[in-house]
Amino acid sequence: MDTKERILRAAMQAFSEKGFNGVSVDEIAKRAGVKKALIYYYFPSKDKIFKEVWDRSLSELEKHLFDEIENEKSYMKKLKGFLKAYIDFVTNRKVISEVINKERASVMSEDKWTDLKERYEGFLSKIASLIDEGKxxxxxxxxxxxxxxxxLISGSMVHSEKPGILEKVISVIMRGILKG
Amino acid sequence: MDTKERILRAAMQAFSEKGFNGVSVDEIAKRAGVKKALIYYYFPSKDKIFKEVWDRSLSELEKHLFDEIENEKSYMKKLKGFLKAYIDFVTNRKVISEVINKERASVMSEDKWTDLKERYEGFLSKIASLIDEGKxxxxxxxxxxxxxxxxLISGSMVHSEKPGILEKVISVIMRGILKG
DNA sequence: ATTTTTACTTACCGGTTGGTAAATTCTAAT
DNA sequence: ATTAGAATTTACCAACCGGTAAGTAAAAAT
Structure with missing residues (x-):
């Protein structure tokens, strides 16, 4: 694994635990096992590190959710597969899920994160298309x-200590949108 | 309004815009129109300021949600009144709603906020009781x-720029939990 | 009128912040 | 072996961080 990748993963891990403002560039450096100045060799600013973490997180999530269901013919199986994959992702890829979950509110409301907000809205639009298809x-x-x-779906996909609660949340949503 | 109250409101406003780690004690002081040292005359630490903001926010929200419906006999009117009051609160008391929304993930996952986590879970339990009553x-x-x-209800109550979306989110949840 | 208590300010502390310039080491092509 | 460029480190910066000690002004109690 190359250096830039190590930095990015250390940053992602740190942001998922403490949020953007709870992490210093020095802490990222220490976690990655490099000196802080080297981070500024690969990234122009702390903000840009977070932007790359955010974009990558959403892309990995999208890939996980949509790749597996793309060949499914039955819409019902497709939607249920999508929701199952979402639960699976939140359960097993906690680092990425927590990055999104911890910073979503700030990304959506603070002017400095306009780009990241648009990236998240693009992700939401893909889910919305899947719902619309069901009509x-x-x-x-x-x-x-x-x-x-x-x-509603994306906002409720937060990791919980108690196991099984995510499935119950999703079952409420399914009854709320699915006929029959 | 006395000084401590002014500090608390300035803190609440600041936290709602930038989150706990995005706000310095000095910024709170400037917003409140006092010197930073005076803040430490009324509060022992920045953490304790936030704890008071958090507790107050949840208490005001609880009051708004449960006070008005307490004398309602019909359960259906009660639940619908509750959800309507929730939408009303998120729409018209944005500062408080955003404090909760921005810090919820950190409060629920970081060890340092155990007290605040329990406070939030107490709030959730009250909503859960209302749901249980409906059975x-x-x-x-x-x-x-x-x-x-x-x-699901509390997590989906986030302010949005587009008006009316909150009502649509709630209608999905209602169909997901309400018979008929 | 004097003392005591409350409210508030000034001035500071050591440590950390995001970020940079310059020097160094490593690597690969010539 | 020399050189050029890429990768990494050392050393630093001004600004800011949460927090405190000591003092002052105002108000209340004696």
Whole structure:
């Protein structure tokens, strides 16, 4: 693994534990086993490190969610596979999930993170498209707002100490959007 | 308004905009129009300021949500009144809502905030009780996990720029938990 | 009028912050 | 072997961080 990658992973781990403002560049350096100045050789600023962590996190999440269901013909299996994959990701890829979860509110409201906000909204739009597709198959209630459902799904996917609670949350959402 | 109150409100406003780690004690002082040392006359530490902001925020939210519905006999009106009051609070008391929303993930996962985590879980329990009550009135699906529903409701109550989206999110949740 | 208590300010502390310039070491091509 | 460029370290900066000690002004109690 090359140096830039080590720095990026150390940053991701640190941000997931303490959030962006709770982590110093020096701490990232120590976790990566490099000197702080070397971080500024690979990245122009702390903000840009976070931007790369954020983009990568969402891309990995998208890949995990959409790659496996892309060849599924049955919409019902597709949607359920999607939600199952989401639970699986939050459970087994805690670092990435926590990065998103810890900084989502700041990303969505602070002006300095406009780019990251748009990246997150793009992710939400993909979920919204999946919901919208369900209307054509008569599987999703017609009056559902796809973007609202996407927000609800993504916003409720937070890791919890008690196991099984995520499945129960999802079952509520499924009953809320799925016919029958 | 006395000085301690001014400090507390300045802190609340600042935390809601930038989160706990994004705000310095000096910034709180400047917003409150006092010197930093005076803050340490009224509060022992920055952590304790936030604890007071957090406790107050949840108490005000609880008051707003439960006070108005306490005399409602019909469970259906009660639950709908509760959700309507929640939307109203998030829409009109943005400062408090954003404090909770921005720091929820950190409070729930970082060891230093054990007290605040318990305070938030107490709040969730009250919502869970309301859900559980609905089962006795045959209004809520029996297989619903009240704590999961409480998490879903509270976690989805985030302010959005687009108006009306909160109502749509809640309508999904209602269909997910309410019979008929 | 004097003392005591409360409210508030000034001035500072050691440590950390994000970030930079310059020097050094390593690597690969010539 | 020399050189050039990439990778990494050392040393530093001004600004800021949370927090404190000592003093002053105002108000309340005696």
């Amino acid at each position: 054509r198959y008569n599987a999703i209630y017609e009056d559902i707002d796809p973007m609202a459902a996407a927000n | 006795r009135y045959n209004a809520i699906y029996e297989d619903i996990d009240p704590m999961a529903a409480a998490n």
